[in-house]
Amino acid sequence: MPLDTSSYSLALLRVDGRRWNELRRINAQIRTQAAADGSSYLEMGHTKVMCVVTGPSEPFGPARVGRTGAGAGATAGASGGEAGVVVSIVVAGFSSVDRKRRGRGDKRIQELQSTISSALAASLHTHLFPHSTISISLHVLSQDGSLLAALINAATLACVDAGIPMTDYVAACTAGSTSTYAANDESADPLLDLNHQEEQELPGLTVATLGDSDRVAVLVCESRVQVSRLEGMLAVGVDGCKQVRAILDRVVRDKGRKMVQEGTVQKGVGLEDMEVD
Amino acid sequence: MPREAEPSLNEKQFVIQALQSNLRLDGRKFDQYRPLEVSFGEQYGVVEVKLGKTRILAKASAEVTVPYVDRPLDGIFTIATELSPMASPAFEVNRPTETEVLLSRLLEKTVRRSGALDTESLCLVAGQKCWHVRVDVHILSHDGDLIDAACFATVASLRHFRKPDTSIENGVLTVYTPAEREPVPLGWLHSPFCVTWSFYGDEGEIAVLDATWLEEAVRVGSCTISLNRHGEICQIAKLGGTPVEALSLLQCTSIALVRVKEFSALLDKKLAEDAKRRDRGGLLAELSAENDR
Amino acid sequence: MAQPTMAIPGQLLGPASKYQPGPGTHIHEANLYSSLLGTVNVTQPPKAPAPVKRLNKIVPVAAPTPAELPTISVSFSAKSKREVLPEVNNIVLCRVLRITPRQAVVAILICGETVLEAEWQGLIRVQDVRATEKDRVKIYESFRPGDIVRAEVISLGDQANYYLSTAKNELGVIMATSEAGNTMIPISWKEYRDPETGISELRKVAKPY
């Protein structure tokens, strides 16, 4: 086990020098691409993803996303009454340490697509756009753990940029525990925001919550862990989501303020100083 | 691609209103499963599981192959799921639907990645020969809660399965036929089971176990929790859907653990019954005693 | 100018000012070229092309009226199986595949004189079934699946279907089978009768030639 957990109990510092409840640096931008309806770029540590949102538009629009079969991503709520959310994820070959190419038919990717699609569909007001498609295309440029969380956050930001009405941000992060499933020690500490190495060695889960509430939209745990650990990890994860939401919110507001300053958009009249453009 | 007929608005509303007044259409309690029937086939590793009208057949098999280059010391273990048009017209052959992908991913995570089967014990000659254990899960009819039933069937078939006995002498690998030596069970570490909750209501405040097809069609979200009877979580998957309070998810997990312990006991009982049925006149004991010598 | 008897694609046939382009030819830089592999035919125009109808619009008149020039065409002769496409105004024979209250879906079998190789789908909409009392037409009183229908192509239609019409006397069902399975005979402009059971069924009957 290359990850030395013994040093953690001494200094309470993780491999990358963080404390247990520290997030990695999150750097995000919205409106990164002029051509898209909505776009975003998000870094969580070394995990870097880009997102482009097209729509709401007529299904099978000019780009004919989904028509070609393999290009089709997961769809949620495609039935006539509300907009379908189509997510397609492209994992760049150069994103991980060893170059590994994943086909679009990869089941793991399909699962991610379907998760993001249905998580966002629950927050987006899709009923406002019947018979249309919101297509979200995600590109993974670099992977260092918490991939699903980064993808959800980027997709949320891009949807905000695209001006699609939504209930609240869907913010996500990961949480883990210092104990492995074998060790039954009670002294195990929960950890926030796992990097790739920690994800490999320690049990962890991905949580996404809606806005500031404690309501969990996505909860994915893929490792073996004692039931008693769950509560601690979940609590840390939900708390982390709130921190992430605050960061995302700041990104959006900063961009909005900048656009008002530049005169790109008119300042709205609202209760608060600035609402989402 | 034919689409499954959606339930009508009236039906949907009826189901939801019934749930809101604490009623299910078939009169079950919210956390109650439909009766689970398990029957084993003549061959080892063939299991049919019935959960209400949902029927699943799982068959385990094993063959000797070359291990993967990057894992020379491990055997190969695959789970193949097939949702044939027989179960529902919405399924097509050779075109995996989202349901199928999610089902196979969940089985994969629950059974394979949690290390239920000891893949190292499948290795025969390092880097050259190993067992390839394969479970084929066929969905015969689909009336909701496929995941729980399929997972139960997979675990049952693997635990029921016996692979041919082998020996290595002077580098020569011999695989014995069942006539020569009684087949041996797989190296089994723990038995994970899936428990799927379906959520209803605007805030997902109503949670229901073992939803039927109709109930699944109107749910706003679901969460599949895989556990073993030792209280270890093997995976949790709440893949989107309407957000649910974190506390109620924790509650769901603890109820799930109870159900899993029941499943585990049920499977143990059924396996013991089947073993007894096969072991007429204590032939097995005799044979294994012979093998020991 | 003596014409070659056969032509290959791209072969010069003559100047566009002397000939009218027929099937199998194309114009390039004021010359007529063949676009097919086949034999060359020159058809002289009908001697006195007197207008049958009175002109009710002013037509821009070109110096030599196109109709006065001989038409040159290349017909694909090597084999008879060359595929043809149904075109607007063609008379086609088709079989009714399925009917809905709004339309009958047919498979076009024969176009003009040619049996088609590929299967092209056509559509007879309820308003195109007959010329009079269009609003009272009912598809199930006009066609049944399995009928053989003579129809006219009125449009290339959408991506999948040609639009057909039977709104002429000589167009409509020409062969029909009764519910008992017998071939029926037409007895009026809207009825077919089964000779064995004597029961008559409603159809949009084509006037026999």
Place this chain on the structure above:
Amino acid sequence: MTDRRRINGPVGATFPPVFVYEGEDAVKETKKTRSRPPNAIRKMYLKTGVTPSASGSAYLEIETSAKGSGSGLKLSCTVHGPRSLPRSTPFSPHIILSTHVKYAPFATRQRRGYLRDSTERDLGTHLETALRGAIIADRWPKSGVDIIISIIEGDQDRESSKAEGDESWDMMNALSGCITVASAALADAGIDCVDTVAGGVAALVRNAADDSVSNIVIDPVPSEHEKILAACCIAYLPTRDEVTNLWFKGDLGASDMELYTSLVEKGIQASKYANRVLVECLGETVG
């Protein structure tokens, strides 16, 4: 993209045994040189109507470059259609061309799989470009035509040309053959074309290793030359004097534009020669 429908041979290439020749002379002899003049193409056999079930078909054979071990180019082309498009296709006022070029598994030294690889798809795109210019697409609204070419023998010598990059030069020869044979098959199928399009290849070659003089030959056989510096494949319409597809690759200095121009000219010349065969073949079909 893996082929899971068939049982494939073992992965990893095997090389056929190559035996040592007796004596030095034998080795020398196997070095092939071009025996034709630089502006002559190899002999060509073309016949239409070889596949009765298809709407149109043609077969092309180009003689082997040298006696003995060499193999020529053998192509068979079938044209299916015009036929109705699948229901999902949007309305098209034109005929939709789809071209498939496939090497037979045994056509080249290296065994080809059953699924089309990227070079084959690439050839298909080139062919489509070349033919699209030749056909009169608006004569056949909302219909599709499939042009399927099987390369039965891929014009590769069994023993020579181990040097890298040779395979890519072979592609040009294959493409020019594909264009010619597809043109014949299209005419046979009775699909309107503005002209008969034929393919031709010209190359700038260097014959000896130390020779700095390079010259242009048409219809090059890579194994006959020490090094090919540049080559181009042209699809040419002789009556209209137009080019529908041009594919050049190699390495030419910007100051050598005359070389490029003359390379293209030679390519057109090669195409004209091929066209002569094509015209004659079509003439026989009608007569």
Place this chain on the structure above:
Amino acid sequence: MSSQHVLLSPAELSYLHASLSLQPLPLRPDGRSPTQFRPLVAETGILPGTNGSARICFADGTEAIVGVKAEVERTVQPFTQDTQTTQDEGETPAEDERRKEEVGGSDWVEMTVEIPGYRDDDPTTVFLGQMLQEALLADGEFTKRLRINGRFHWKIYLDILLISPPLSYPLPLLSLTTHLALLSARLPRLKSEGDEDPLFDDDWAASTYVYPRDNNKKDGKDGNNKVVARPPVTLLVMAVGNNIIFDPAREELAVADVALAVSVGEETTTTTTQTGGDDDVDMEEGSTPGKRRLRLLSVRTIDPPSRLTPPGVPNATNTAYTAPTGTAEAKTQDGARTLETERVEGVWKAPRGGAKVMVMAALVAKVLEKGGVADEVLDGLEAVDLG
């Protein structure tokens, strides 16, 4: 890119064609000059996890990212006649060695192109990939750089991602991005010697560029080390009427008579005799202190989408316009599709046939001319900060 239909009406197409073929200068919809490129934003070294990476964003919003990844791979040495009989033939080992040095396998480079909404094996994607790869491998210089020793080489994976939907034919964008990514690509410094198993320096700062730079000659203007050699660039150029237009937008390509993708490389040799005329041109340009000698690496015809555009109907044959006289009816009985008409001014008709040889030659010449567009593009790329 045949499947990428341009939804323009015949009237719009006719207008576009007419305005683009205006003499002496075409009138482009976005007001650019015929040789002007769309403005772009470029950055390199954006992904530390790769050996080299670049991102380019065109003003119209199309965006591409290219990552270069290198892995050490064992060189396959086929059992060939050569290795057996070299000695017999009397070829000196040194000569043999020299030949080996030269050869680099074309399979040492693997290129994948991802375009949203297109399958990996879509002809468009394959065609783009092949075109970029062809240009890169054309002169054989690139693979030579990947050789480590007799037994090992670098295998380069180039992953080209188009982030935005393909608004215009993405070839120039992808090519420029690939160019920058390769320029910024670095490989660890080799520590081992000879044919032994390669060992590399862990210090990334000591790594060497795939395209080496001349450390002695500082380019004062942008502070960059001068790059000695550069990867090729592929330019898209099209002709409408007698006009030659560079970097066409999607709607411009829709009326192209002919479109070519021309790959241009730069000559690596520095000491060559040059004619006085060439020098003069370079001096006038003044932007590059060194002398750039362009090389033509590949030319491909792009199937212009104009051939698939819907035709307009001239008034003469429009039945809605002219009275359906008896003769006209008789004629249409023959078949409407055989109606052949001359080109009518202002009525769009999809072009048939190919392009004149002269036009094609002019396109290529325009790309390659001294101080021409290729020069300009390479100058522009030189100004990009290679972090």
